[in-house]
Amino acid sequence: MLSPRRHPVLCVLLVCALAVLAARPSDSSAGDGVSGDTGGSGTGAGAQVARLYQDAAVATQQYERGRIQAETQRAEARRLEGLLDEERREIAVLHEDLGRIARAQYRDGGALPLAARLLLAGSPEELMRGQRVVSQADAAVNNAIAKSRRAEARLAADEAQAEAAWQALEERNAELAAMKASIARKLEEARTRLQGEADVSAAAGSCRGAVRLDQPETSFTTEWVAPVETYALSASFGSGGARWANRHTGQDFAVPIGTPVRAVGAGEVVKVSCGGAFGMEVVLEHRGGYYTQYAHLASIAVDQGERVETGQWIGQSGTTGNSTGPHLHFEVRVTRELGSGVDPVPWLAARGVRLG
Template sequence: MAFTCATGNSTEKSGEKNRATGRHRRPGRFERTTARAAGVAALTATGVIGTLAAPALAAEPAAEQTGLIPVITFDNSIADQIDAQAIAQERAAKEAAAVEQAAKEAARLKAAEQAKQEREAKERAAREAERKRLMSYVAPIAGSYISTGYKSGGAVWSSGSHTGVDFHAASGTSVHAVGAGTVVEAGWGGSYGNNIVIKMNDGTYTQYGHLSSIGVSVGQTVTPGQQIGLSGATGNVTGPHLHFEARTTSEYGSDIDPVSYLRSHGVNV
């Protein structure tokens, strides 16, 4: 028969042992096993068990069984190994990142150096091309021909002979500087009519006479093929053409063969 105690909220049945309650009660076997198993589960999740802990586990005595989860215990050496492994992994990750960053920086520097070399090569090529252009010579009138040769005789010339050559050209035809130089005369030249004299970069002089108009001024630098004026029939002439003369100085009487002069500079006339 069961009896009921009238005091308190607990009921005690006949045939059962009283169990002490309170703060000093030891945890039961199931509670201890569960706590230990939770630690094992945490280690298992990190991959430690089966690597570092395997030898230690093999040396442990048979685990206490609860019927739910096996109980495993570890000593401090396992924890030290785990810490060492974590530190090594972190160091390896930092070293790999440093190597990758160094490789990227090396690639950037290499690309920058290559771009610099290519830019400098282009600049050198451009300077060389400009140097060659400034050293080149052209005919004073494109596509024309010589109608009166050098040293031709006749009463038309005050000196008794032609001091230059005449290029066939209708009035208003573009006249070009045969090479690079500086204009030393630009204006009326007596029997030469409107004329231009250029001191060439090689120290010689060239003259362009009988122009209908002048497009440069004294002191101006000119480049090969630059238009300097238009052909015409000013001065002592019988019709429009270009009188071209090569000289050793800027003065009349220092003339040299203009055909040989142009050919020596690569101009086919």
């Protein structure tokens, strides 16, 4: 039967995709210089974190496909274990048959030599009948022994094959665990470096040029999307707290440092700022007179005056400015400046984007 220490076949097979770091060259583009340095590029910590996130997303999709395949493989493994059990029961029956035949031979004098059987036989016919019985018994014994040996050999081969497969799986699992730990370590190091660079810019109130990121291949069929792909909602619009002078003016998305931040809709970059309570931030203007703000970023991937499309990466989340931890602060306003905010959750819901 399956050992409890053995993991399901293939259940972690595709986590190894996390070890494949993309080596695609990043675009290198100078920003138009909001202030400070203007030579941003896609080769720094921000680009590295973005690539790691992309690789993790691809690996997640592959893992999900592998999980479905693992269910099939697990069923096959259980079927094979069932067959091994049947083989073991068959061998037990064969052994019982051998014992029964041997006992019958002993009772019927099958072990007597031919001379003794001639002396004990009452007639030639009786001798011939006895000889036929003995020959049939001998043939049955030989057949049972051969059948038993074949079954034992098949069982031994199947058990050896199954054990080798489980051992290979366990060795692969150990390798994958090490690879996963290595990727997690590299990602954490890149996040720390990215946030450190962002803190310097935010403290100086001076933005570097846009850090261009390799944009993912997207095919959105809607005009609007959520500002981040995977998230947990935290502080909501209008909530109170010691961190805000009055009420919370946006919706917070709890995400790790370096998470790609998306433009919720097509528009124009009307503000890029790197100081103050919002830290590094971007403000977009959309049709209909609405503005969206993306604050506490760790990097900015667009320049002021630039046109952006729905879902385009415009930066990466962080914890710059008045922030107690990594998250994206997202606002919807009727002006580009603070103080005209509307609740982002129903605003997005009215445009087909439901958060939760």
